[in-house]
Amino acid sequence: EDKVVQSPLSLVVHEGDTVTLNCSYEVTNFRSLLWYKQEKKAPTFLFMLTSSGIEKKSGRLSSILDKKELFSILNITATQTGDSAVYLCAVEETYGGSQGNLIFGKGTKLSVKP
């Protein structure tokens, strides 16, 4: 069964639109949730979230975590064609200590049209 589920799987928007990407998870020993951006290469780190309700922001991107409802959202405002990529959500499990095993979702493919 999928432990990390992202939605939508793909999204097409126009430049200037605002998008919200969703990530829900079901993990027993949650440690953190991470967002990555992946273009035609390896994932690039965006955010690490460990606490509920605290928004992390970087330019036009922001993210927040809800540990009670077990989900996170990634917002991108005023989208640009350079935002086109696959956005991956990953949840880090721990079994005591600091294990750091990441479980990834399948990603949301975002296409921003000019």
Place this chain on the structure above:
Amino acid sequence: DTGVSQDPRHKITKRGQNVTFRCDPISEHNRLYWYRQTLGQGPEFLTYFQNEAQLEKSRLLSDRFSAERPKGSFSTLEIQRTEQGDSAMYLCASSLVLAGVLYEQYFGPGTRLTVT
């Protein structure tokens, strides 16, 4: 460029051959991870090291796969008797663990393996 490098970037091999990939992490990072990613899927965890010790291996890592990190710096991932199902992107990532705090993982560019 995240500072994590992998070599080679691409590898084409015939079924049954052995292949070895190398990963050089960010120099001060003591954790090193290997992942495998196939088209349309997110990365799947394979194994990780803390310094030179291999602490965890996924069930995905069959007996044909072996990973080492002999001096706690670079790591190698070897696949013996390759099969077509091994075709994938192999990603390496590194991170720092300091005083029990685990910091974010940074990924290398990956090695794309094609088994013909």
